[in-house]
Amino acid sequence: MAKRRGRRQLWLLLAVFVYALLVGSGIAPNPLPAVWGWLTQERPLAPDLTWQDRLGSRPAAAAAAGDALAVDAGTSTQLRRRSSGVVIAPGSEEEELPASWVVVAGGPDDALVIISPRDGEGYEVRDPGTGAVLHTEERAVAVWGYRDAWLDLQCGDGRACQLRYHRLGQAGVGQPVWTTDLPGERSGMLGAHPELAGPRGAAPNRIHSRVSGPEPVPPLLGLTTTRRGADLVVVVRTSDGKILQELEQARGERIMVVGDRVVRSTMQRHGGVCVSSVTGYEAISGAPVWGPQPYHLWTTDDVGCEQREPPLSDGTAMAAVRPDGLPIVVDGYDGRVLWTGELDERVEDLSPELAVIRAADRTTRYAVRLGGDGEREWERTADPDAGVALAGCGVVVADRNPDRVYVWDPATGDTRLTRATSARVLACAPDGVVIADGRSIGFAPFDGAPAPPGQIPEPK
Numbered sequence: 001m002a003k004r005r006g007r008r009q010l011w012l013l014l015a016v017f018v019y020a021l022l023v024g025s026g027i028a029p030n031p032l033p034a035v036w037g038w039l040t041q042e043r044p045l046a047p048d049l050t051w052q053d054r055l056g057s058r059p060a061a062a063a064a065a066g067d068a069l070a071v072d073a074g075t076s077t078q079l080r081r082r083s084s085g086v087v088i089a090p091g092s093e094e095e096e097l098p099a100s101w102v103v104v105a106g107g108p109d110d111a112l113v114i115i116s117p118r119d120g121e122g123y124e125v126r127d128p129g130t131g132a133v134l135h136t137e138e139r140a141v142a143v144w145g146y147r148d149a150w151l152d153l154q155c156g157d158g159r160a161c162q163l164r165y166h167r168l169g170q171a172g173v174g175q176p177v178w179t180t181d182l183p184g185e186r187s188g189m190l191g192a193h194p195e196l197a198g199p200r201g202a203a204p205n206r207i208h209s210r211v212s213g214p215e216p217v218p219p220l221l222g223l224t225t226t227r228r229g230a231d232l233v234v235v236v237r238t239s240d241g242k243i244l245q246e247l248e249q250a251r252g253e254r255i256m257v258v259g260d261r262v263v264r265s266t267m268q269r270h271g272g273v274c275v276s277s278v279t280g281y282e283a284i285s286g287a288p289v290w291g292p293q294p295y296h297l298w299t300t301d302d303v304g305c306e307q308r309e310p311p312l313s314d315g316t317a318m319a320a321v322r323p324d325g326l327p328i329v330v331d332g333y334d335g336r337v338l339w340t341g342e343l344d345e346r347v348e349d350l351s352p353e354l355a356v357i358r359a360a361d362r363t364t365r366y367a368v369r370l371g372g373d374g375e376r377e378w379e380r381t382a383d384p385d386a387g388v389a390l391a392g393c394g395v396v397v398a399d400r401n402p403d404r405v406y407v408w409d410p411a412t413g414d415t416r417l418t419r420a421t422s423a424r425v426l427a428c429a430p431d432g433v434v435i436a437d438g439r440s441i442g443f444a445p446f447d448g449a450p451a452p453p454g455q456i457p458e459p460k
Contacts, residue, residue, distance in 0.1 A: 116143075151163060274300060354368070
């Protein structure tokens, strides 16, 4: 039997060799182009897309800027019409602009796209509708984009930095409204939206953490610097750039700027138990306003009491956990408990008015009004590991088993969009969502909005 198997393998190798000779001589057709074409062909990301296209590299992020769409493809940026997917190529420039990062600031009527050149400092401010350069800045190392402004950070060789505030809609793009010298030396804070001393937004599976686009400028910002080896949190008022406090962060402590309050969370080990204490302070005087309370704001590791991940928050609403394990949402302004859940429930995402909760059965999602009576506004079902994000266009859900993307109305839970797809959701717009998978990107309009014919490439 072994000899018979060996003969079959020999005949197979001989047949392959003969066929290769025939292909090389042009007698037999070459199957490789057809196989390669099948492997690389464009496949629809989802049914009923307005448009779909394939980029030169994998899109990492996207943001709606009016009718335009800024797509971050890692080492380049594209500007496209959101309604058609047509690339906006300013003048004689290439369709893809070399860039190390991209930030969108503004709303539907006054959006700007801020692009950093590849492997360099500084940035260009561009009109998203035309791609034209409106302003060039050569020294900035970091940028934060908001709905009504953008801020940049300029640092010298000694890492001493200036924070600058640019208001949208003012005459003279690029002229800062105020400039503030930050104490200490820069700690991190490079590129697009570097982490601040504050809470975090949701980062669910298959949904980009900035799916909602630019948020309003908060009244206070907490910037992290170092001075003589100590970690500082510099509290800056965004209305005028005034530094309100310079707070040294002690060992076992985390300082956050939440709305217009400073919240300090400490975690220490006593008798083998991690004991937490949370206090809210007035930002100008530093006087305590509420607390201390034994809430757990930050997640800790499995070994020690080190606070690692900041709480989920929006505005002054913060997700926390009581010592008895019950999930709560706390108002960072006055310490009021806005909602109390049950054991094994979890806050998936929240806004200043609404929270989306995963129930203890892990498949039910429901919404509650913060500060209300705790009654459920609506209920829906999704996979336990589905990604959920509360965005401007609704509650975005990346479901599993089967793979689907939903957008639910935050007030009623009604379905605004449903697509059978395993793609990631990159951005949320008033009329749909931007999805991507691999190097393909497309736009899925809300249900009931017709997709223009001829926009979606058919598989070849």
